[in-house]
Amino acid sequence: MKLTPVDWLIMVLYFVFVLGIGFALKRYMKTSKDFFQAGRALPAWICGLAFISANLGAQEVIGMGASGAKYGLETAHFYGIGAIPAMIFVGIFMMPFYYGSKARSVPEFLRLRFDEKTRALNACSFAVMTVFSSGISMYAMARLIQTLHVFDGLFHAMGRPPEDIFTFSIVLSAIIVLGYIFLGGLTSAIYNEVLQFFLIIAGFLPLVLLGLRNVGGWGGLKATLPVAYMHQWKGVMHSSTNPMGIEIFGLAMGLGFVLGSGYWCTDFLVIQTAMASKDMDSARKVPLIAAVPKMLFPFLVILPGLLAIALPTPHTVETVTRNADGSIVHNIQVVSAQVEQGKGIVPAKINPVTGQPMFTASGQPLLDYDMATPNMLLHYFPTGILGLGLTALLASFMSGMAGNVTAFNTVFTYDLYQSYIHKGASDRHYLAVGRWATVGGILFSIGTAYAVVSFNNIMDTLQLVFSVVNAPLFATFLLGMFWKRATGHGAFTGLIAGTGVALLHHGLTLPIEDRTGIHGGWIGVLHHYPSEMAQNFWGAIFAFSANFLVTVVVSLCTKPRPESELVGLVHSLTPKPPHHHLAWWQRPETLGIAVLIGAIALNIFFA
Amino acid sequence: MTLDLRIPMGLMFTLVGIILVAFGIATKGNTELYARSLGINANLWWGLVLLIFGQAMFHLGRLGQKKMAKLPPEPVDESAPRRGH
Secondary structure, eight states: OOOOHHHHHHHHHHHHHHHHHHHHTTTTSHHHHHHHHGOOBHHHHHHHHHHHHTTTTTTHHHHHHHHHHHHGGGGGGHTTTTTHHHHHHHHIIHHHHHHHHHHHHHHHHHHHSHHHHHHHHHHOOOOOOOHHHHHHHHHHHHHHHHHHHHHHHHHHHHHHOOGGHHHHHHHHHHHHHHHHHHHHHHHHHHHHHHHHHHHHHHHHHHHHHHHHHHHHHHHHHHHSOGGGGGGGSSTTTTTSTTTOOOOIIIIIIIIIIIOOOOOOOHHHHHHHHHHHSHHHHHHHHHHHHHHHHHHHHHHHHHHHHHHHHOOOOOOOOEEEOOTTSEEEEEEEEEEOOHHHHHHHTBBBOOOOOTOOOOOTSSOBBOOOOGHHHHHHHHHHHOOOOOHHHHHHHHHHHHHHHHHHHHHHHHIIIIIIIIIOTTTOHHHHHHHHHHHHHHHHHHHHHHHHHHHHHTTTTHHHHHHHHHHHHHHTTHHHHHHHHHTOOOHHHHHHHHHHHHHHHHHHHHHHHTTTTSBTEEEEEEEOOOEEEEEEEHHHHHHHHHHHHHHHHHHHHHHHHHHOOOOOGTTTTTTGSSOOOTTTTSSSGGSSSHHHHHHHHHHHHHHHOOO | OOOOTHHHHHHHHHHHHHHHHHHHTTTTTTGGGGTTTTTHHHHHHHHHHHHHHHHHHHHHHHHHHHHHHHSOOOOOOTTSSOOOO
């Protein structure tokens, strides 16, 4: 890829603004509340856009494009089922307890509602996982920069070997993210997430518009692709008749109820932005405001994948032209096997040892779907706007990293350091600890990124750990907020049981395309799933149910907390949030219903 | 109140817009460069869109700041009863 000074100018401009915002905010960071909670003073729209932007990391932008290329429009279920209902639920029903309890983090809410050990369990696992996911994000970004040869020209000009690009990318992103969080804390992270949100739209909207124009609009795209690709709901009743290999019950319960809610309703990575808003009404509106662009994002992130598959695959062509003087000119445009074996502009995967395209057992080439979206950028963007597109891509990586880092420094400082290591110090001390926790978190992320390079299976292992730990979480919060009888002992044993069952389920089942090992079946194979996603969704359903049952049973056997202690933490004991000071159309409930209707309409339209 | 985000954000998109528009004008008629964007001068047109967006954000931010400056400082006490309802 050839970048010209214009591309560099745009990229540098963005980095200057990102760091500039951090510097401008530094003077407002006086207390730990300013640093960790943005002073609880931000307007709802900013927090709302940061709420989805925190999730709009690399895994989202690259992964959804890849999934769109692989599974088609069915990918949009991750939005319609996996996100929107959960976002409405957390805004309307759960935010009053998060925000109203004055807890400073999600683990702290667990201590207020349950007990110390439940908080400790959640805080530890959460802190470890945020560092890991920020490291994975870093790794993915450095790999992408390598694959796209972004810095190759620069390195060549400086006379440095291209092997250093990986380290250079990691250090550069680490310094930038560290810089703006160290200076401006959560406010800085949120402001930059909003900036990244608009930048991602600025970079991807022209891509989708150009792509659609090229294939002849929506109708043209439909005509090029297989039928199942362009329908969200076709064949969803049975796992063998839809591209993802998952049937309606597993999809609705596993993705919508357990995994979607588990993420959007309990993950401090996103909840922290809502908890930073200025009052209760704003906090409740944050996830609902976020849901509006979330509904429309499939067009921005999934469609590039579909377009990449729909484009004609390049082949080696030989054109013969005869010059005016009679000489014959052979003009051969050579296309590598990697591209020729691909589909559309999605290349085939290359075996790193032989350098040849890889094939599945049935002789089909294995496609490198992660290249769908980046290749679209290279395919359509001339220099100039290409710089903007690449900046948007880099911004999305940093956005995901920054959200993880601020979530980590808050949980570490409040829930681990202040609670177990050094109690009762001055606020200044905790502010300083928070700043240094940011440095520590980023150093651990760098370590993770290098671990992913050195150990082949570490990425799969980490994904497995995430899914096993996160799957049962939602049951704990659901019971905690809506059942006053739930006790701390119940919640703690329930969480452990849920994680245990998730692990057991993984060890006993296997997706049909995989061998026993890291993908499952390491205890013994009792059941084969049609796809990895089906295994994942069903694992979540089992984990959730186990957590739910064990929490209920243990709670009934242990001593309940007096009701007076649970006011503001449990639904039935908390007075309804007053909102008669708002006109009906300003209320969170109205917005929630409007979002729900919009989501249903979109699903019917693309059914 | 801290810094209004719309002001730096408006500035950034205005600058990006100006860069793209200028580059778009400079490369006008370069068919080779714009072959990949289907013959559309993507820099010029998208630069204009971003320029307008950036200016809108910037001025909204300035307007909001002026409004904030005019308002009397808000009462800090959250427990004070709301008036008028």
